[in-house]
Amino acid sequence: MLGEYRITGRRTSEIAASVEAGVASGALPPGSLLPPMRELAGVLGVNPNTVASAYRTLRERGVIETDGRRGSRVRSRPASTPREALRMAVPAGVRDVAQGNPDVRLLPALGGALAAAARRHEREPALYGADPVAPDLAGMARAGFDEDGVPPGPVAVTSGALDAIERVLAAHLRPGDAVAVEDPGWGGALDLVPALGLRMLPVAVDDDGPRPDAVARALEAGARALVVTSRAQNPTGAAVGARRAVVLRELLARHPGVLLVEDDHGHGIVDLPLHPLAGATRHWVLIRSTAKAYGPDLRLAVLTGDEVTLDRVRGRQRLGPGWVSRLLQHAVVELWSSHAVDRAAVARAYAERRDALVEALRERGVPAHGRSGLNVWVPVADETVAVTRLLAAGWAVAAGAVFRVETGPGVRLTVSQLEAAEVPALADAVAAAVRTGRAGGRGD
DSSP: OOTTOOOOOSSHHHHHHHHHHHHHHTSSOTTOBOOOHHHHHHHHTSOHHHHHHHHHHHHHTTSEEEOGGGOEEEOSSOTTSOGGGGOOOOOTTOEEOOSOOOOGGGSOOOHHHHHHHHHHHHHSOOOTTSOSSOHHHHHHHHHHHHHTTOOOOOEEEESSHHHHHHHHHHHHOOTTOEEEEEESOOHHHHHHHHHTTOEEEEEEEETTEEOHHHHHHHHHTTEEEEEEEOSSOTTTOOOOOHHHHHHHHHHHHTOTTSEEEEEOTTTTTOOSOOOOOTTSSSEEEEEEESHHHHOTTSOOEEEEEOHHHHHHHHHHHHTTTOSOOHHHHHHHHHHHHTTOSOHHHHHHHHHHHHHHHHHHHHHTTOOOBOSSSSEEEEEOSOHHHHHHHHHHTTEEOEEGGGTOSSSOOEEEEEOTTOOGGGHHHHHHHHHHHTTTOOOOSSOO
């Protein structure tokens, strides 16, 4: 199984260090299958829980990956490589429903807004020492937060949602702290947490967002932060409903020292109301990116939160990039003030495609999840089999390994490029690909 390499150690840290040493030296090449936990525990003369803890540490650091009964293997890519690298190239002639991009036909033209921002720059050039947040952008963002019941707080601007999440976590946490993350969840966040030296505590989700029992376990286990997707969760489409929000707020209120990070991923592309958790703990933020509604290359997100957190974020930002380009900020002001995106029409377009696919799969006996947003999550018994069969049938889908830690296997399908006439054929292909059996897929 491991050739001549022997894993050694009596403590969690020693066992994990031994595996890492083998990986670093090349003695444990990518793909090497590690011994089952009980077997290794017997060889080392330790409790199986000690080996389980070591494997969990290695998984959180990105050294190994675990796939149920297939066991744990050395990852085929370095931990610094994002999960996006797991995506395969799409062969010619294959329909791509794997990428997670918005429909470019629903994105606004940026030429006018950028030109208006340039003209404004000529009149009011942004110079060192200026407020890092354009006042009119801050005002419009704050008004939107107020309208959705988000507690009062200052506004900051970052280069997208992931930049905001990184800055917020770094403002409060230190290496070794535990962060509760959705599982399955956004691959970017799942990569970011271990990259910051933080420990992941996976939290199962259902259609209403993070499950209260899973959140409670993570909080009791010492989670210092909780990252929640408010709407259009990637990859499952979950959205925090009104009842779920009440329960989660009550849970969080019993742990006031926990940092709450809410990513309103569906802002501008869904018609479900926001039910914020913000304010349930002392330190919190709520983030809104322009990527899905206005274009991924418009690298801008606005966030609000408690005074201490926002002060730390903005202070540290000044020591790095300083600020997000005022040209981009003014372009977003122009897009927002001119109502360049018909949010209701965009939400309706995505909902029609998503609901049609979920219903078509249901009719074929395939459970699927997609309450909001761009994506549909399908639990499967074997990701490799499902992805391979779908590729042979002419469809490229995203393997669930990109999005999960402990939850069962699945595949993600993005509906943004899907035409109504294509839905039956895709549903037929998915049904054929998963007939070998099914799994719970979200820890259900």
